[in-house]
Amino acid sequence: MQTISKILSNIAVSNMSVYREIKKVTTHVLSEMKLRGEKISMLTAYDYSTAKIIDDAGIDVILVGDSASNVMAGHETTLPITLDQMIYHASSVVRAIDRALVVVDLPFGSYQGNSKEALNSTIRIMKESGAHAIKMEGGAEIIESIQRILTAGVPVMGHLGLTPQSIYKFGTYTVRAKEEEEAEKLIKDSQLLQEAGCFALVLEKIPAELAKRVAQNLHIPVIGIGAGNGVDGQVLVLHDMLGINKQFNPRFLRRYLDLYGEIKGAVEQYIEDVKSTDFPNEKEQY
Numbered sequence: 001m002q003t004i005s006k007i008l009s010n011i012a013v014s015n016m017s018v019y020r021e022i023k024k025v026t027t028h029v030l031s032e033m034k035l036r037g038e039k040i041s042m043l044t045a046y047d048y049s050t051a052k053i054i055d056d057a058g059i060d061v062i063l064v065g066d067s068a069s070n071v072m073a074g075h076e077t078t079l080p081i082t083l084d085q086m087i088y089h090a091s092s093v094v095r096a097i098d099r100a101l102v103v104v105d106l107p108f109g110s111y112q113g114n115s116k117e118a119l120n121s122t123i124r125i126m127k128e129s130g131a132h133a134i135k136m137e138g139g140a141e142i143i144e145s146i147q148r149i150l151t152a153g154v155p156v157m158g159h160l161g162l163t164p165q166s167i168y169k170f171g172t173y174t175v176r177a178k179e180e181e182e183a184e185k186l187i188k189d190s191q192l193l194q195e196a197g198c199f200a201l202v203l204e205k206i207p208a209e210l211a212k213r214v215a216q217n218l219h220i221p222v223i224g225i226g227a228g229n230g231v232d233g234q235v236l237v238l239h240d241m242l243g244i245n246k247q248f249n250p251r252f253l254r255r256y257l258d259l260y261g262e263i264k265g266a267v268e269q270y271i272e273d274v275k276s277t278d279f280p281n282e283k284e285q286y
């Protein structure tokens with residue numbers, strides 16, 4: 001049975017939210033959502049079939065994250081994934097989409113060299129996948145590249161806090177910006193990204209109070225992962241929230257399904273049915 005407060009909060013959400021009426025999510029729609037206090041929902045996807053499901057469900061933003069390197073290819077880090085592989089994933093996602101904004105990660109090694117390299121990689125993503133925007137990790141050190149990409153008319157999403165492409169610099173995946181010096185740099189970087197023209201910013205695994213402060217300081221939407229509830233939206237890796245990954249259990253992750261168990265159970269049942277000749281039965285053959 002639902003509590004009264006749950007029922008009231010559901011009514012408030014359905015009154016406030018116009019998300020189902022939005023035909024196409026654009027960067028402009030996202031800034032309007034921030035203005036009226038409507039939270040932005042974002043998930044990763046890397047293939048046609050899952051992108052179709054989450055777009056039909058009404059997700060606002062789909063991130064073709066370089067986390068594909070971990071969850072799709074089984075690498076330990078996001079570093080090995082290539083630009084060609086990101087384009088393959090992104091074009092599969094774009095073919096599935098009617099409504100969501102599709103943002104693609106520039107992978108490690110495709111933009112750090114110089115701003116021309118960053119622009120060339122971006123142009124390949126936009127031309128070959130049909131995506132709507134790109135995301136890059138970093139602050140002051142990538143501002144020139146961001147400006148050059150924006151000059152070409154491509155929207156850029158920033159990413160600060162835990163930036164997995166720099167994992168060998170950090171050494172661990174623990175919470176970032178707990179110390180004042182790093183927190184101050186993050187605040188400065190977030191302002192630089194906004195001034196450069198980023199349309200939104202992802203904050204990963206930083207203290208909730210700091211994330212809230214950044215979101216309040218900026219007029220662009222701030223989307224958190226492990227950054228608390230004071231930001232303008234949330235992003236999770238789809239495979240994590242569906243429980244396909246068993247090994248990854250950070251505190252910030254809410255699992256909505258145990259798909260690992262569900263899929264394993266279904267496959268075990270199928271094996272049993274085949275072995276016992278129960279499958280196919282008379283109705284399942286010609």
Ligand code: KIV
Pocket residue numbers: 044063064065066067068105202204225235237
């Ligand atoms: O690659 C990714 O999935 C990401 C999210 C964790 C924000 O960058």
